[in-house]
Amino acid sequence: MLIKNINPYKVVCGTNFMPTAIEKLDFRVNQEWADCARENPWLDFVPAFAKDSKGQEFMRGVGRSVAYKIKTEDAKGKQTYECGQCGGEVMATNVAHPILDSPICCSGSGRVRNEQVPYCPKCETRPRGSGEPIIL
Numbered sequence: 001m002l003i004k005n006i007n008p009y010k011v012v013c014g015t016n017f018m019p020t021a022i023e024k025l026d027f028r029v030n031q032e033w034a035d036c037a038r039e040n041p042w043l044d045f046v047p048a049f050a051k052d053s054k055g056q057e058f059m060r061g062v063g064r065s066v067a068y069k070i071k072t073e074d075a076k077g078k079q080t081y082e083c084g085q086c087g088g089e090v091m092a093t094n095v096a097h098p099i100l101d102s103p104i105c106c107s108g109s110g111r112v113r114n115e116q117v118p119y120c121p122k123c124e125t126r127p128r129g130s131g132e133p134i135i136l
């Protein structure tokens, strides 16, 4: 199967250890993202959010083990992150999802849908530039 099965309500715990209590936080996918992930099962990155006892917010991708600390959020909701594991800057990379809309299996018009996927260059491998295909 080409399409990953994303269960938006379940955050899979990785085998990686975390040096802080971040891993003990209860990461949850909000309704907006749960709906988005249901409609777009090809998404590489679906964020889950948690808050620690001091009110600091964290974000972690569903199925990932590294959490990011939310540093700032502007009026438009654009956030910047710091790696919860190494404290380094979290980067974003573009993942292109080919759109397969032809009746012939596995061929498409060449259109892609781009997704910005965050990752820590120190703790995580850079996501592949080509993502799951979108089958229409």
Ligand SMILES: [Zn+2]
Residues within 6 Å of the ligand: 083, 084, 085, 086, 087, 088, 120, 121, 122, 123, 124
């Ligand atoms: Zn890191």
